[in-house]
Amino acid sequence: xxxxxxxxxxxxxxxxxxxxxxxxxxxxxxxxxxxxxxxxxxxxxxxxxxxxxxxxxxxxxxxxxxxxxxxxxxxxxxxxxxxxxxxxxxxxxxxxxxxxxxxxxxxxxxxxxxxxxxxxxxxxxxxxxxxxxxxxx
Amino acid sequence: xxxxxxxxxxxxxxxxxxxxxxxxxxxxxxxxxxxxxxxxxxxxxxxxxxxxxxxxxxxxxxxxxxxxxxxxxxxxxxxxxxxxxxxxxxxxxxxxxxxxxxxxxxxxxxxxxxxxxxxxxxxxxxxxxxxxxxxxxxxxxxxxxxxxxxxxxxxxxxxxxxxxxxxxxxxxxxxxxxxxxxxxxxxxxxxxxxxxxxxxxxxxxxxxxxxxxxxxxxxxxxxxxxxxxxxxxxxxxxxxxxxxxxxxxxxxxxxxxxxxxxxxxxxxxxxxxxxxxxxxxxxxxxxxxxxxxxxxxxxxxxxxxxxxxxxxxxxxxxxxxxxxxxxxxxxxxxxxxxxxxxxxxxx
Numbered sequence: 001x002x003x004x005x006x007x008x009x010x011x012x013x014x015x016x017x018x019x020x021x022x023x024x025x026x027x028x029x030x031x032x033x034x035x036x037x038x039x040x041x042x043x044x045x046x047x048x049x050x051x052x053x054x055x056x057x058x059x060x061x062x063x064x065x066x067x068x069x070x071x072x073x074x075x076x077x078x079x080x081x082x083x084x085x086x087x088x089x090x091x092x093x094x095x096x097x098x099x100x101x102x103x104x105x106x107x108x109x110x111x112x113x114x115x116x117x118x119x120x121x122x123x124x125x126x127x128x129x130x131x132x133x134x135x136x137x
Numbered sequence: 138x139x140x141x142x143x144x145x146x147x148x149x150x151x152x153x154x155x156x157x158x159x160x161x162x163x164x165x166x167x168x169x170x171x172x173x174x175x176x177x178x179x180x181x182x183x184x185x186x187x188x189x190x191x192x193x194x195x196x197x198x199x200x201x202x203x204x205x206x207x208x209x210x211x212x213x214x215x216x217x218x219x220x221x222x223x224x225x226x227x228x229x230x231x232x233x234x235x236x237x238x239x240x241x242x243x244x245x246x247x248x249x250x251x252x253x254x255x256x257x258x259x260x261x262x263x264x265x266x267x268x269x270x271x272x273x274x275x276x277x278x279x280x281x282x283x284x285x286x287x288x289x290x291x292x293x294x295x296x297x298x299x300x301x302x303x304x305x306x307x308x309x310x311x312x313x314x315x316x317x318x319x320x321x322x323x324x325x326x327x328x329x330x331x332x333x334x335x336x337x338x339x340x341x342x343x344x345x346x347x348x349x350x351x352x353x354x355x356x357x358x359x360x361x362x363x364x365x366x367x368x369x370x371x372x373x374x375x376x377x378x379x380x381x382x383x384x385x386x387x388x389x390x391x392x393x394x395x396x397x398x399x400x401x402x403x404x405x406x407x408x409x410x411x412x413x414x415x416x417x418x419x420x421x422x423x424x425x426x427x428x429x430x431x432x433x434x435x436x437x438x439x440x441x442x443x444x445x446x447x448x449x450x451x452x453x454x455x456x457x458x459x460x461x462x463x464x465x466x467x468x469x470x471x472x473x474x475x476x477x478x479x480x481x482x483x484x
Contacts (some may be wrong), residue, residue, distance in 0.1 A: 023467075
């Protein structure tokens with residue numbers, strides 16, 4: 001369900017992203033949704049997380065959330081198992097300018113309160129904490 | 138897709154990091170110890186050229202241009218260095234998604250066209266910990282650490298910056314070349330960070346090749362003594378030579394007027410008089426100095442030089458695919474955004 005719209009205190013900073021944030025998303029339209037993971041698209045230049053979000057009237061909406069590039073996520077220990085299908089998530093971000101059910105994912109929190117990022121040890125990803133020599137990627 | 142970064146943000150990032158530390162966020166599992174496996178560095182290749190091979194990337198947090206608060210100073214004080222290191226160490230310990238990602242980019246916050254920490258650093262890959270160095274700007278010449286734009290070029294730069302993220306986005310030709318999945322331009326290869334700033338340098342007799350992850354960019358630089366060609370290309374026409382242990386790459390007048398350049402706003406195009414000289418000098422098993430001198434009388438009052446520290450990554454580091462067109466939903470989204478903006482204006 002759509003929980004509430006938060007007023008986000010913006011930090012005066014810019015990140016490199018593949019594209020201009022302001023071209024795609026509306027910084028004046030922050031959102032916060034709770035939904036379940038349908039799938040994660042591991043595609044360049046951005047991953048896209050698909051979530052089913054139940055509305056107060058019982059209907060389900062399918063949202064798409066833009067994430068970081070798959071290569072960067074993998075290097076940080078993120079794998080296909082990090083966001084399993086059916087996992088419940090709270091996502092905060094900013095909505096697409098065209099009003100469609102898309103947004104960028106600024107904060108992702110599991111239902112139990114754990115926040116991403118959580119690259120758990122031993123995932124097999126390059127920096128999963130098990131590399132004997134320590135990775136620098 | 139310009140990126141801009143501010144050392145200025147470190148203190149703010151630290152504050153946010155501290156807030157996160159008490160909020161139940163979990164650490165990521167990434168390790169970030171200095172690479173101890175690169176001792177296999179051989180000084181020269183089997184055919185006698187200096188050996189620059191390996192996967193490299195920029196991992197420091199130094200702004201291209203000197204922030205105003207460091208005006209007149211080329212170096213951080215001991216105290217500033219210590220504080221920056223403390224913050225960086227804390228972030229590395231936390232290994233959290235948070236605002237530290239805001240400190241990565243090319244320019245200071247004040248000059249950034251984007252406001253707000255729209256993406257948290259979970260989505261990015263900056264390298265950890267970033268190097269904290271004394272340099273207050275990558276630009277070492279002129280001495281003020283600032284780009285010596287001509288007044289006309291400065292105005293054009295401001296106009297170009299104002300367009301970033303604003304449009305108009307009427308056609309697929311309107312986004313910048315990165316948004317179009319083409320390239321961020323030649324010098325971006327060595328500077329890019331979180332989206333895939335990995336560069337594999339491969340050498341063979343008479344050639345040095347740089348394979349860059351983002352956009353699958355690659356430069357094949359001959360070092361066999363040939364002269365510049367006459368074909369205009371997006372990456373210009375690069376000719377390399379060895380001066381002692383330094384690879385000198387001269388890229389001159391053959392830049393095509395279509396892509397963007399790392400020092401410039403997204404839509405600033407190189408002029409026909411652009412001339413870039415890059416110097417790659419390995420200073421150790423895991424370290425390289427990348428020195429770039431840019432000359433362009435149409436844009437700058439005088440040449441400028443930046444010194445950029447590059448780090449070698451672990452032996453097993455891979456360059457992954459970057460099939461940018463595969464899922465560039467951003468293109469349709471930003472064109473749809475442009476139409477939504479237009480509809481709003483017409484109401």
